[in-house]
Structure formats: structure tokens, C-alpha cells
Amino acid sequence: MTPRVTVLQLDTYFPRIAGDVGSEQTYARPPQIIRIGGASVGRIVTNRPQDIDIKPFEEALAHAEGDIIVTSCGFLSYWQDHLAALTDRPFISSALTALDDLHRIHSPDALRILTFNQDALTAAHLGKHTAYAGCIIGLPPAHHLRHVIDQNLSALDEALASSEITKLLCETQTEAHGHILLECTNLPPYRAAIKAATGLPVTDILTCIETICAGAIAPQFS
Known part of the structure; x- marks a missing residue:
């Protein structure tokens, strides 16, 4: 069966064109996209990643249904090990x-x-x-x-x-x-x-x- 991807997506509304991690057209199977309320670009794209409120992402993991889980912002790389430890599926915070x-x-x-x-x-x-x-x-x-x-x-x-x-x-x-x-x-x-x-x-x-x-x-x- 074609694997499914769960995307933990920032709370944004700019266009997600084909090829973007948040576009359904990017995937072989419709993804599960979980929008993280309040996780704006301004709050996640920061030179102090340790200050990011990671709790909403932790909570979202409990609702992930995909065979692999990814985020829509590479600036969450700081939290890779922390978040990966909360799921038994492959997790990619960032490229x-x-x-x-x-x-x-x-x-x-x-x-x-x-x-x-x-x-x-x-x-x-x-x-x-x-x-x-x-x-x-x-x-x-x-x-x-x-x-x-x-x-x-x-x-x-x-x-x-x-x-x-x-x-x-x-x-x-x-x-x-x-x-x-x-x-x-x-x-x-x-x-x-x-x-x-x-x-x-x-x-x-x-x-x-x-x-x-x-x-x-x-x-x-x-």
C-alpha cells in the first residue's frame, strides 16, 4: 500500500503549491495535515529555538495517522530528538x-x-x-x-x-x-x-x- 504522510503544519495561509511539503499534490497519497494553532512563522523561525512552545507539536503527534511524520518548518530541527522519541514512527523535523x-x-x-x-x-x-x-x-x-x-x-x-x-x-x-x-x-x-x-x-x-x-x-x- 502507498505510504501516507502526516504533516505537522505551521499556522499559515500562504499558497502551498505542488512540491511544497504542505500541498496535497506533493504526495502519492493524500496526506494528513495537522495545523498547529498559534505556530506562526514569527514564533517558529527564531534564533532561539529552545524558546519555541513545543507542547502543541507534542499533542499533535498523538493524532498522527501517517506512516511517517514530518513538520512544515525546518527551524524545528532543534526538537528532532525530543519529538522523535514521542512516536514509534519515523519522524523528520527538518531536511x-x-x-x-x-x-x-x-x-x-x-x-x-x-x-x-x-x-x-x-x-x-x-x-x-x-x-x-x-x-x-x-x-x-x-x-x-x-x-x-x-x-x-x-x-x-x-x-x-x-x-x-x-x-x-x-x-x-x-x-x-x-x-x-x-x-x-x-x-x-x-x-x-x-x-x-x-x-x-x-x-x-x-x-x-x-x-x-x-x-x-x-x-x-x-
Whole structure:
């Protein structure tokens, strides 16, 4: 049977386009999406992840029905071990969990971590992989996608978002770079464009899900 995914989603209303972790079109089987009331971007995207009110996420786990459970914001990586211990199913707080494997292949000089807000993503989110803090690059505040998420807007220009993201990565790419890790779960819709523009392999929350629970992601996004 096709595996089902449970998404613990932040309390947001911006568009969840195909490929986004919160879009039903992203999955091979309709996901269970549990919206965490009060968990706004402003409260979760913080450089003090230890201060996040994690209780609503703990309570949501009790209602998860999926074969694998994920969150819709990589900034919850700080709580990976804590939340994973509360369920008997695979749990992924963030694509940053892929660092457990990527660090064996790519040195900090070779890896790029693309995040929503560079100022908020700190070594505290990287667990034992703090050496990779210098790899982090963020979307500038003026970028369309960041503005849409920041302001919880109802309209998203996918072409503009894709253009700005690929331009940012291409302009800052060096010969040393060998892999891109997309921390933000709103970035996977642009994975194909990023790979085409940079020529680099890309890891994101969807590839993490598919690695653990094969067949969960729709073929065009796996």
C-alpha cells in the first residue's frame, strides 16, 4: 500500500503549491495535515529555538495517522530528538537531518544550506553538525518568496520566486560547491530549476521523506 504522510503544519495561509511539503499534490497519497494553532512563522523561525512552545507539536503527534511524520518548518530541527522519541514512527523535523549523511560526503566548504532567514538559522539548529553553520545562505528580505511567507500573503508568483532563487544561488556559487541542501520546506517546488541552473545535486525535505518511506512522494517530486 502507498505510504501516507502526516504533516505537522505551521499556522499559515500562504499558497502551498505542488512540491511544497504542505500541498496535497506533493504526495502519492493524500496526506494528513495537522495545523498547529498559534505556530506562526514569527514564533517558529527564531534564533532561539529552545524558546519555541513545543507542547502543541507534542499533542499533535498523538493524532498522527501517517506512516511517517514530518513538520512544515525546518527551524524545528532543534526538537528532532525530543519529538522523535514521542512516536514509534519515523519522524523528520527538518531536511537538516540529512546532515547526518551529507557530512560524510561533503565538507563544509562543499555544501550549501539554503534557508528562509539566514539570521535566524544558527548553529543551534544544526545539532552536532555546527561546523556547517558557515554554509548557510538565506533568501534576502526583498525576495518575493520570503515576502509572501513573512507576510502570510495569499498570492505567489512561482516564476518570480524561481528566478530570484536560482539567480541568488548562481551568483554566489563557487567551484568548491558540490551539493545544495534546502532547509526551507517551501523550496522543493524549485528543486528542478535549482538543479538545472547550478548543475548540483539537491537534497530537501521530500528527498528525506522518500529515502525513509519510499513511494510516499508523487513521482514528479521524488
